[in-house]
Amino acid sequence: xxxxKSDSSVKTAxxxxxxxxxxxxxxxxxxxxxxxxxxxxxxxxxxxEAYALGKIGGFCHLYIGQEAVGVGAISALRDDDYxxxxxxxxxxxxxxxxxxxxxxxxxxxxxxGCSKGKGGSMHLFDxxxxxxxxxxxxxxxxxxxxxxxxxxKYRGGDQVCLCFFGEAAVNGGAFHExxxxxxxxxxxxxxxxxxxxYGMGTALERASAINDIAxxxxxxxxPNEVVDxxxxxxxxxxxxxxxxxxxxEHTPTLVxxxxxxxxxxxxxxxxxxxYRTKEELEEHMKRDPITVLRSDMEQHGEWSDQDMAAxxxxxxxxxxxxxxxxxxxxxxxxxxxxxDVYANGEx
Amino acid sequence: xxxxxxxxxxxxxxxxxxxxxxxxxxMGEEVGVYQGAYKVSKGLLQEFGEMRVVDTPITELGFxxxxxxxxxxxxxxxxxxxxxxxxxxxxxQVVNSAAKMxxxxxGQYNIPIVFRGPNGAAxxxxxxxxxxxxxxxxxxxxxxxxAPGTPYDAKGLLKSAVRDENPxxxxxxxxxxxxxxxxxxxxxLIPLGKAALKHEGDHCSIITHGKMILVxxxxxxxLAKDGIRVDVLDLLSIRPMDVEAIATTVRKTxxxxxxxxxxxxxxxxxxxxDYIQRECFDDLDAPVIRVHQMDVPMPYAKNLERAAKPDxxxxxxxxxxxxxxxx
Numbered sequence: 001x002x003x004x005k006s007d008s009s010v011k012t013a014x015x016x017x018x019x020x021x022x023x024x025x026x027x028x029x030x031x032x033x034x035x036x037x038x039x040x041x042x043x044x045x046x047x048x049e050a051y052a053l054g055k056i057g058g059f060c061h062l063y064i065g066q067e068a069v070g071v072g073a074i075s076a077l078r079d080d081d082y083x084x085x086x087x088x089x090x091x092x093x094x095x096x097x098x099x100x101x102x103x104x105x106x107x108x109x110x111x112x113g114c115s116k117g118k119g120g121s122m123h124l125f126d127x128x129x130x131x132x133x134x135x136x137x138x139x140x141x142x143x144x145x146x147x148x149x150x151x152x153k154y155r156g157g158d159q160v161c162l163c164f165f166g167e168a169a170v171n172g173g174a175f176h177e178x179x180x181x182x183x184x185x186x187x188x189x190x191x192x193x194x195x196x197x198y199g200m201g202t203a204l205e206r207a208s209a210i211n212d213i214a215x216x217x218x219x220x221x222x223p224n225e226v227v228d229x230x231x232x233x234x235x236x237x238x239x240x241x242x243x244x245x246x247x248x249e250h251t252p253t254l255v256x257x258x259x260x261x262x263x264x265x266x267x268x269x270x271x272x273x274x275y276r277t278k279e280e281l282e283e284h285m286k287r288d289p290i291t292v293l294r295s296d297m298e299q300h301g302e303w304s305d306q307d308m309a310a311x312x313x314x315x316x317x318x319x320x321x322x323x324x325x326x327x328x329x330x331x332x333x334x335x336x337x338x339x340d341v342y343a344n345g346e347x
Numbered sequence: 348x349x350x351x352x353x354x355x356x357x358x359x360x361x362x363x364x365x366x367x368x369x370x371x372x373x374m375g376e377e378v379g380v381y382q383g384a385y386k387v388s389k390g391l392l393q394e395f396g397e398m399r400v401v402d403t404p405i406t407e408l409g410f411x412x413x414x415x416x417x418x419x420x421x422x423x424x425x426x427x428x429x430x431x432x433x434x435x436x437x438x439x440q441v442v443n444s445a446a447k448m449x450x451x452x453x454g455q456y457n458i459p460i461v462f463r464g465p466n467g468a469a470x471x472x473x474x475x476x477x478x479x480x481x482x483x484x485x486x487x488x489x490x491x492x493x494a495p496g497t498p499y500d501a502k503g504l505l506k507s508a509v510r511d512e513n514p515x516x517x518x519x520x521x522x523x524x525x526x527x528x529x530x531x532x533x534x535x536l537i538p539l540g541k542a543a544l545k546h547e548g549d550h551c552s553i554i555t556h557g558k559m560i561l562v563x564x565x566x567x568x569x570l571a572k573d574g575i576r577v578d579v580l581d582l583l584s585i586r587p588m589d590v591e592a593i594a595t596t597v598r599k600t601x602x603x604x605x606x607x608x609x610x611x612x613x614x615x616x617x618x619x620x621d622y623i624q625r626e627c628f629d630d631l632d633a634p635v636i637r638v639h640q641m642d643v644p645m646p647y648a649k650n651l652e653r654a655a656k657p658d659x660x661x662x663x664x665x666x667x668x669x670x671x672x673x674x
Contacts, residue, residue, distance in 0.1 A: 084416075115453035116453030117453070118450055127456065133452060136443070140444060142412070143410075143412020143413050143415075144415055144416035146416060147415060147417040151417040153398075154372070155421075174408055174439075178413075181410070341449070341488050342489065343457035
């Protein structure tokens with residue numbers, strides 16, 4: 001079968017990575033952005049499959065529908081900037097350049113995972129690309145981002161910390177405490193709300209006293225912006241502005257990116273039902289970020305069905321390689337159970 | 348040897364470590380301009396400036412998290428909680444962020460941070476300001492917990508805590524800050540995880556930590572007048588705990604009283620007793636007795652507060668009971 005053939009050829013090649021777009025990428029092409037988003041989409045689809053097969057356990061929160069947010073935002077950063085995310089972190093990790101193999105191995109709970117099989121879906125970490133983790137307590141990592149930005153300023157650096165969290169996190173104390181200090185101390189941080197409309201099954205309107213949540217920034221006299229999260233270039237541009245403000249003026253920004261979650265909150269939750277209708281979901285799926293970009297490219301005569309098929313084959317090969325790598329990776333050695341509880345091998 | 352207060356010993360430790368390593372900074376409520384709620388950070392703002400002596404809003408959850416984030420990328424924060432009672436608001440950062448980061452990142456991000464401040468009861472501060480949190484904190488793998496009761500131990504342990512690559516909890520005592528003791532002028536460190544035998548005797552062991560060491564030593568003196576000779580073991584570190592030192596003293600005396608400031612249920616004493624029964628079952632001549640706070644929130648009224656707290660008479664009575672000298 002042709003599929004088999006492409007598998008083995010992928011295996012002999014160096015491990016494929018998701019492309020890595022940065023601030024320094026001279027005006028990333030539409031194709032670059034499409035490729036990044038498609039990688040996340042196909043990766044997440046295989047995650048759903050792996051979850052159903054029991055290869056991935058625990059909680060698994062997929063990024064499908066929100067790809068333009070992670071790709072657009074992270075493409076606006078430099079290599080030496082920092083990224084920190086919530087538990088819905090596969091997409092940001094891929095966009096930041098954490099190798100797909102290492103992510104899939106982590107999800108499979110294997111020794112070659114980016115967190116050695118200790119973290120799982122919600123706790124992807126990769127020091128090589130300054131990916132400071134997925135974090136599992138809603139809003140709990142927002143103060144960490146403020147702290148990273150504090151350290152940048154303390155050292156006199158000009159990096160930026162980009163912090164992703166969902167709109168439900170803005171109702172918690174950690175968000176307000178973190179933003180207040182960042183504004184008070186003028187720290188180089190970009191807080192990015194991925195407003196996917198639902199905190200698990202509770203709609204924004206049922207959880208927040210104001211619906212334009214970017215306005216929360218006004219309490220801290222902080223610049224803020226609302227962006228269409230299904231338009232990858234719009235997200236990139238907004239985060240570029242915010243990152244520049246952080247670097248040049250040490251001013252934090254709150255960016256509200258309006259997007260939509262096409263899947264359930266996690267793999268164990270219903271896609272629709274009591275909290276949102278199938279009709280609503282279908283309406284939002286018409287603005288699939290990948291379709292939005294692809295249509296635009298087609299209208300400009302830059303893209304054809306053949307191009308899409310070729311790109312899709314390439315991406316599927318990368319994801320297949322990641323799956324095979326994860327499947328072949330050993331379970332963590334039992335001795336590792338007590339490793340890394342304390343630094344320097346103390347236990 | 349100079350005699351200085353517990354407060355000044357801590358202050359010396361902070362100053363020396365900040366002079367030694369410019370990645371070390373202190374952050375918390377009133378640490379700078381006000382010179383410290385209990386004056387532990389006195390003079391540091393003037394010496395090190397406001398980037399390294401950082402006054403925060405009253406936002407324990409927030410600034411504890413700021414510390415952890417800064418530690419992730421190479422700084423070595425000392426986070427001061429005005430008291431550990433307020434740190435309850437920050438437990439998510441202490442437990443879910445600081446303690447677990449190294450493990451859940453597969454060894455990539457250690458968190459070299461110190462969380463410190465006064466723990467336990469002072470005088471008539473009532474229920475919300477008079478709590479000993481060590482059993483909560485010591486419960487968590489990934490944290491180290493120390494509780495110095497003397498100026499000498501406070502300085503040596505705090506300096507070790509700052510140099511450790513892991514999150515370290517330093518439990519001080521509001522009633523200890525004015526106490527005095529000998530502290531050498533030359534530099535020294537006290538290793539984390541080692542207990543110290545502070546009084547020697549062969550009839551009974553009193554095992555304790557934190558400010559209760561002062562009560563235990565008073566008890567030792569009084570009991571000596573009745574011809575009762577006690578070992579007093581100061582745990583110093585609650586996690587990791589020096590099990591060998593516990594076993595050594597109990598094997599010597601065959602009797603033990605475990606004294607702590609906190610509540611009984613799931614307290615530190617319960618853990619000590621577990622180690623004793625595991626290591627010294629055949630050495631015991633009597634059941635181990637625990638002395639602790641009464642199982643009530645701390646009351647305000649003087650007489651009730653006195654009745655609730657572990658103290659000298661209760662400790663002496665416990666020793667006599669474990670020696671079958673009193674009912």
